[in-house]
Amino acid sequence: MGSSGAGMMKKLIEMTAEYACTRKQFNKRLSEFGMIQEKFAMMAMNAYVMESMAYLTAGMMDRPGVPDCSLEAAIV
Numbered sequence: 545m546g547s548s549g550a551g552m553m554k555k556l557i558e559m560t561a562e563y564a565c566t567r568k569q570f571n572k573r574l575s576e577f578g579m580i581q582e583k584f585a586m587m588a589m590n591a592y593v594m595e596s597m598a599y600l601t602a603g604m605m606d607r608p609g610v611p612d613c614s615l616e617a618a619i620v
Contacts, residue, residue, distance in 0.1 A: 547602075550595035557587050 561584065564574040574580050597619055604613040 547595065547598040550591055550598060553587065553591040553594060557584070557591060560584070560587070 561575070564580055564584075567574045569577075575584075597616070601613060601616040601619075604616060
């Protein structure tokens with residue numbers, strides 16, 4: 545579930561970046577505004593965290609003898 549969410553987030557970031565590069569406001573592209581750049585950074589960070597958590601949880605589930613990883617699975 546978490547990996548599909550991370551994939552969707554990456555696609556949404558791609559679509560949003562395309563829009564921000566083409567849309568103009570006050571004679572500037574949206575991608576040139578600092579607040580928009582900050583929002584892109586936060587979206588990229590959230591996608592990275594989601595993907596990393598999915599990989600961590602999958603790796604924990606694959607290892608034999610690892611303690612219960614239900615907390616990690618619930619986070620993802």
